[in-house]
Amino acid sequence: MSPEESPERPSDGRTRTDALGSGVAATARGLRTAATATGRASRATVRRARQAAGAQGAERSGLNRLIELHASNAAGDSAFAIALAGTIFFAGATSGERGPVLLFLGLTMVPFAIVAPLIGPFLDRFSHGRRWAIGSTFALRAFLCWVLAGTINDGSPWFYVSALGVLVSSKAYGVAKAAAVPRLLPEEITLMKANGRVALSGVVGAAVSAPLAGGAYLLGPEWACRYAFLVFCLGTVAAILLPARVDASAGELSIDEPRTTATGKRRVGLPPRVSFALRANCGPRLLSGFLTMFMTFVLATEPLKGWESTTRSTLLVGLVIGAAGLGNTLGIVVASLARRIEPRIMVVVALLADIAALVVATLFYSLLPLMALGLTVGLMQYLAKVSLDSTIQTDVPVRAHASAFAKGDTTLQIAWVIGGFLGVVLSYPAVNDLGLGFAAALLGVWAALVLRSAPQRGRRPRTAASGRVA
Incomplete structure (x- = not known):
């Protein structure tokens, strides 16, 4: 090597080192820039979400605080559901074993049938402390999720409790x-839209929380439970900090106590419009439970032609059941954006639309009709439920709201479980060809009974909270 070349060696080494250092520095600057941009985007997203939650007077009335609280509730519930992904229900459904699923349905119905009717009267009598009552539901779930974290892997009876x-x-x-x-309804929006906005915040909360809970689940289901524990702890504080208007007044009554009607008669139970809306809701809710169980087992054991492989049959179940979830989300969006929805008409439309979709899926049994059925069931179930909520909030005195909601939710939970039982029983190979047709006939009979019981149309009552119709 010539003497002229040797001095260049250290120069080449320094050049490579400098280039490497420059590359590392550029990468670090890029990461810092990306982190800064991500942080700004996240803060902007949160800021825009809070602005949306407080729009149309919601910040002034305090409804935005309840909207944010419901997002926290959905975040915790989604983490709890992910933590249980490998337990009795999901394991039984994915393996094709009906016994565990029937056991789960029974265990689900019993506590609601026994305990839920007591929840409403208790909350209705919880004088000047509804914020603490809501906070208690978060605190209890936080404690129970911490207990679950220690029992989810050992089969302890405390897991089920x-x-x-x-x-x-x-x-x-x-x-x-x-x-x-x-109690937090602003003048600018209706009850239907307020309910839709609260529900939409739940979708956002679950969507944000699910990846975090899924990441925790990769470390073990107990870590997903611990993540849910943290979310519910934050929710406890947020519930207690709700506006004071949430608290009920003293001397509240149960919906089951006698009241005087406009004609002077003494009546107990739900008002006629609410009873009608509840009966109409039972159809879509029963069909939701039926479709979830029936299609899960049938499509897993007897998939459509061309979907016979294990992977494709699982995808097939996901498409049909996922369509129902998409429909539910669309219902939330429609309710939160629609200018006006007539609850009395909507509950009937939901019931009839489900029957029509069932008939089409029965006659043209293939992927698209089944997905359309799932989409319709999810959409109509939510619109019917939010119409029921609006009817309760409009027709039932404020002092008895909790009792009415508890009675309605208990009835709908039992309807879902009955539908789930029918779906499991009719999914056996010997009778599954009759499943969708049987469901269509059952809902047709129920619709006829519901329409015959429709109350006569009269003057619409005003909401006890605001004096405005929903």
Whole structure:
């Protein structure tokens, strides 16, 4: 090598080192820039979400605080559901074993049938403390999720007690939350739209929380439970900090106590419009339970032609059941954006639309009709339920809201479980060809009974919370 070349060696080494250092520095600057941009985007997203929650007077009335609280509730519930992904229900459904699923349905119905009717009267009598009652449902779920974290892998009986306790506490929150909406209703929006906006925040909360809970689940289901524990702890504080208007007044009554009607008669139970809306809701809710169980087993054991492989049959189930979830989300969006929906008409439309979709799926049994059925069931179930909520908030005195919501939610839970039982029983190979047709006939008979019981149209009552119609 010539002497002229040797001095260049250290220069080449320094050049490579400098280039490497420059590359590392550029990468670090890029990461810092990306992190800064992500942080700004996240803060902007949160800021825009809070602005949307407080729009149309919601910030002034305090409804935005309830909207944010419901997002926290959905975030915790989604984490709880992910933590149980490998337990009795999901394991039984994916393996094709009907016994565990029937056991789960029975265990689900019993606590609601026994405990839920007591929730409403208790909350209705919880004088000047509804915020603490809502906060208690979060605190109890936080405690039970911490217990679940220690029992989810060892098959302890406390696992079932804790899981059912979380389900009942979640139902109690739903009752208390629904009773709180009219108290925070701003003048600019209707009850239907307020209910839709609260529900939409739940979709956002679940969507944000699910990936975090899924990441925790990769470390073990107990970590997903611990993540849910943290979310419910934050929700407890947020519930207690709700506006004071959420608290009920003293001397509240149960919906089952006698009241005087406009004609002077003494009546107990739900008002006629509410009873009608509840009966109409039982159809879509029963069909939701039926479709979930029936299609899960039938499509897994006897998939459509061309979908016979294990992977494709699982995808097939996901498409049909996922369509129902998409329909539910669309219902939330429609309710939150629609200018006006007539609840009395909507509950009937939901029932008839489900029957029509069932008939089409029965006659043209293939992927698209089944997906259309799932989409219709999810969409109509939500629109019917939000119409029922609006009817309760409009027709039932504020002092008895919690009792009415508890009675309605208990009835609908039992309807879903009955539909689930029918779906499991009719999914056996010997009778599954009759399943969808049987469901269509059953809902047709129920629709006829519901329409015959429709109350006569009269003057629409005003909401006890605001004096405005929903």
